[in-house]
Amino acid sequence: MIEESETNLHSVRVRFAPSPTGYLHIGGARTALYNWLWARKCGGVFILRIEDTDLERSTQDSVQEILEGLKWLGLDWDEGPYFQTQNLEKHKEAADKLLREGHAYHCFCSKEDLDKQRKEAEAKKTAFMYDGRCRKLGSEEVRHNLAAGMSSVIRFKVPRDGNPLITFEDAVYGKIEKRAKDVEDFVILRSDHTPLYILSNAVDDSLDRITHVIRGADGLANTPKQILIYNALGINPPTFAHMPLTLDNKKAKLSKRVHGEVVTISYYRRKGFLPWALCNFLALLGWSSQDGKEFFTEAELIEAFDLSRINRHNSIFNYVPGDAKNWTDPKAIHFNATYIRSMALNDLVPYIKDELKENGLWLTDYETTSKEWFLSVIDLIRSRYHVVTDFSSKGRFCFSDDFEFDPKAVKKNLCPDPKLLDYLPELAGELNDLSGFDIHEIEDVFRDFADKKQVKAGLLINAARTAVSGSSVGPGLFELLAILGKDRVVKRLNDSVNVIMKRV
């Protein structure tokens, strides 16, 4: 079973080991990302292992959610998903081995007793630590107790002679030291003979030949216990790299229960995030590149990433509840918006296609006969959008004649001058008479019309913008009209009369 681990520095093996008791959240995704980056950088193997030993809280839905989240993010794994419950026997064997070799012992203290002692210690404000009384039991007594059917757990026998110092070199935090006296004889096997996480996790990591354990800093405090287990089992411990935690703006740990879906990965997918934009943002939460670069392609990030540049202080996910514009960390939105407006159009289109499809706005022509048109529309509007969903909401007027009019825009741009009731149809007529329909011809029509009627061009321009898009904001009007095409523009300008009448 667990003999010498074949740790080979040239073949890096890392794992993401979530417990399926909830949703994939920001923190978990970041942990997965860092593991994935390290594996890819080293040409190693990225393993997905589901730690489902908590039977009561683990759910199949949660497993699905995690798998889908990772797939969506693009964090593909090379092995797995493995399920920890499949290794239960191995964990027990390890416990037996520890017992046989004198590194563990039966403890017959009842949970009730210990809980009581713990409470008393708490009341007296003193630290409670199991005193190891069962450690002194003679083998005769143990045999007798077991034969009598007394319930027992297996505890790890923490070395006491000379109060040794437990030490390990964390790839992020550096040297971590802990006195053995500060570590109690912890339970590794329950009274029903099922293993506890502290044991299962270490055994699985050795079984999976994990070389680097990259995990949240909440694992830092129990690493010494795992080092002890590795030592007792005669296994070389992996390299540990703890990453600082991500907290909320009140410095509390992020959790779905208190923060809601804004911390879940699926929320970002639904809200129109580009997966790589989210990864890029997440990578920078606790890590920075040497040259200060912030935007990376996948290949660039893999190249630049290094465990040694992970910092040691917790970072804050700067999300302020109730802020409609900044519904998540503003910098995350900045990353998404920047990708949307500057990435290669061909890379962006698939996301928009899905979005339009979901809203019944997609035409297959957009990939064939109207492809060029489609790309220029996207290019025209994308600098104003922050999320992919904007293309089907704010951008709806580009793909459908059935779009909403913003009441404020109608009031501001279509109703300030009753003469617009005449002007807009007149403009429609003049535009309809154009032989072509390019930006300059359109602009000339508007400018000349303004001169002719002795009104400001802005009045007509803003009115026309609202007439064709329902909005008071948007692309430059002449480009917009040229893209929408003569038929649509003429119809919408004529129809705007009805919009105005309804308003008045």
Next chain:
RNA sequence: GGCCCCAUCGUCUAAUGGCUUAGGACGCCAGGUUCUCAUCCUGGUAAUUCGGGUUCGAAUCCCGGUGGGGUCACCA
């Protein structure tokens, strides 16, 4: 409470004893461009937690205070 860890602009961070009047990014504010909005460009705002050392010189090293986080289950 014990133990462990951490501490630079509001937020993410750079600066691994001198190139630093502490740099960049986001946000925010102002200006430019303009038919609106966004983009884009320019500028501005704003930080080394405090106190002692060490040193010619400290954000950086040491000690202490304070603050924050993690962890102390027959959860993972």
